[in-house]
Amino acid sequence: MxxxxxxxxxxxxxxxxxxxxxxxxxxxxxxxxxxxxxxxxxxxxxxxxxxxxxxxxxxxxxxxxxxxxxxxxxxxxxxxxxxxxxxxxxxxxxxxxxxxxxxxxxxxxxxxxxxxxxxxxxxxxxxxxxxxxxxxxxxxxxxxxxxxxxxxxxxxxxxxxxxxPVRDEVMALRGEPFPALEEDGIFRLLVTGGSQGATILSSVVPDALGLLPLNFRRRMQVTQQCRAEDIDRVRAIYADFGIPADLATYLPDLPERLGWSHLVIARAGASTVAELTVAGRPAILVPLPSATDDHQTYNVAEAVAAGGARSIPQHLFTAVELAKQMQKLALEPGSLANAARRMWQCGxxxxxxxxxxxxxxLGAVPVQTLVPASSGRPAVPNGEGALA
Missing domain, CATH: 3.40.50.2000 (Glycogen Phosphorylase B;)
Incomplete structure (x- = not known):
């Protein structure tokens, strides 16, 4: 009882x-x-x-x-x-x-x-x-x-x-497979900078996508969270490159969009990293340099070491560098699915x-011994991200 x-x-x-x-x-x-x-x-x-x-x-x-x-x-x-x-x-x-x-x-x-x-x-x-x-x-x-x-x-x-702890809507993604990515299929990119967006992402990401090979750009479909003052400029850049983009200052259905994304570009806040690892979605993360004690850089260290994410310091976050990292992840066979699986293992x-x-x-019985740092990992999903 x-x-x-x-x-x-x-x-x-x-x-x-x-x-x-x-x-x-x-x-x-x-x-x-x-x-x-x-x-x-x-x-x-x-x-x-x-x-x-x-x-x-x-x-x-x-x-x-x-x-x-x-x-x-x-x-x-x-x-x-x-x-x-x-x-x-x-x-x-x-x-x-x-x-x-x-x-x-x-x-x-x-x-x-x-x-x-x-x-x-x-x-x-x-x-x-x-x-x-x-x-x-x-x-x-x-x-x-x-x-x-x-x-x-x-x-x-x-x-x-x-x-x-993460939202129930994100938890529901854990048992879902990583979205299938055909050789010529749509490549869905989610860009989010937190509740207020991030101007650095709005400045760099559109130009980086413009540097990608034409056949890759034609497959892109972007969802991006922007600050209100950045939306018109970012929309114009994507239009010039012929890249379909859904831009908004707030994404109330973010878990749903995360579910069908093949790659996420974001800051490295604790909640963002937790949701990405629970859902098992590969990411390129840009730690906020002004975060107290540089904690966002450390937040992403585990996922980077596991091979599920890449981290780019803001002072190195350029269109050229981002385009290079995206091509390594997206154009090498199996790289995205492998990164998704490794991200999932960190959840x-x-x-x-x-x-x-x-x-x-606390205050009722002796404090329980919970998940130790060296164990507690769930079963590993197969190569497509579905639970084995």
């Missing part, structure tokens, strides 16, 4: 933190538990997430080197911690888990003060600032990658490799359920 428990999920107001938290909330509620969300104003405004979940917006200061800003941040954090403690007195959570971002800090500090079991989940391959700050005090650290930078060796005993499809198991164990 399921014992109903209460859990608090704390996440900063960006999609990278909120989407994994949303997936966990849905899983916990499916198991009969009650969930509350702690976030900031940005997180509370993200549409389509945490429907039916009680949401609490707490003050959370951003830590900086400025003495004046640091004092203001400390006051906000302490106020947020006090509000969190009052919430816990009425909600009585079994455990509190933070997903990174400064809004998670007061919620976790409040839980530590109240003696409530705690965990953090790190989506990236570099431990984030808030998670680093609390790593020594929480009961469990869930990671998305086997090798996480800036995670101290002394914390190894509390680390659990679970992966990054961790049980991330959401493993994370829920971990959280259920």
């Amino acid at each position: 399921t014992v109903t428990r209460h859990f608090v999920l704390a996440a900063g107001g960006t999609g990278g933190h909120m989407i994994p938290a949303h997936a966990l909330a849905a899983e916990l509620m499916k198991r009969g538990h009650r969930v509350a969300l702690v976030t900031d104003d940005r997180g509370a405004r993200i549409p389509g997430l945490f429907d039916g979940v009680q949401t609490h917006v707490l003050p959370a200061g951003r830590i900086s080197k400025s003495p004046a800003a640091l004092w203001a941040a400390a006051r906000s954090i302490l106020a947020g911690r006090a509000m969190a403690i009052r919430l816990y007195e009425t909600f009585e959570p079994t455990a509190v888990i933070g997903f990174g971002g400064y809004p998670a800090l007061p919620a976790l500090l409040g839980a530590l003060k109240a003696g409530i079991p705690t965990a953090v989940h790190e989506q990236n391959a570099v431990l984030g600032r808030v998670n680093r700050l609390l790593a020594g005090r929480v009961d469990a650290i869930a990671t998305a990658y086997p090798d996480v930078k800036r995670l101290a060796a002394r914390h190894a005993g509390k680390v659990h490799l679970v992966g990054n 961790r499809p049980n991330a959401t359920s493993d994370l829920a198991d971990l959280l259920e164990g």
Whole structure:
């Protein structure tokens, strides 16, 4: 019989933190538990997430080197911690888990003060600032990658490799075959730069496709996410090259488009990499150079080492280099299907359920030993990406 428990999920107001938290909330509620969300104003405004979940917006200061800003941040954090403690007195959570971002800090500090079991989940391959700050005090650290930078060796005993939760629509792609690609068939390319698009992709990708051999260009069909100010320019370039292109600032059906794509060009955010590996889609990734601690470069390291993706640093991301990498992947027999299979092997499809198991164990029974870094791989699909 399921014992109903209460859990608090704390996440900063960006999609990278909120989407994994949303997936966990849905899983916990499916198991009969009650969930509350702690976030900031940005997180509370993200549409389509945490429907039916009680949401609490707490003050959370951003830590900086400025003495004046640091004092203001400390006051906000302490106020947020006090509000969190009052919430816990009425909600009585079994455990509190933070997903990174400064809004998670007061919620976790409040839980530590109240003696409530705690965990953090790190989506990236570099431990984030808030998670680093609390790593020594929480009961469990869930990671998305086997090798996480800036995670101290002394914390190894509390680390659990679970992966990054992804949307159900993406999970459904895991059992689907890699789209068949005939010698003269349509080659479908998906280009996405995250929720706001990426100007660098809009600047480089169209020119790169123009450098491809004519017979390859004639097979291309492009779906590309662009910033609003880039769409007309990008559309004109594709028209000049005679390449059919569907451009939009937002792709609500992104999982469907991912399903029939032969190649993806994207940034290397944690959610993007997780979805590509779960679905098993080869990719050329361009890490965002301004990402904190260069974490996007490390996010893609596992997939690159496995042979499922190629990574091009932004300062080397030119039309010539991209065209060269695309031809190596797309025009050599079997290269795409092989890359898709290797990408699929990097996926961790049980991330959401493993994370829920971990959280259920806190404060109830000893923390469960989940997927170790050296194992836990599912069966390998055949050469076309279908499950063997």
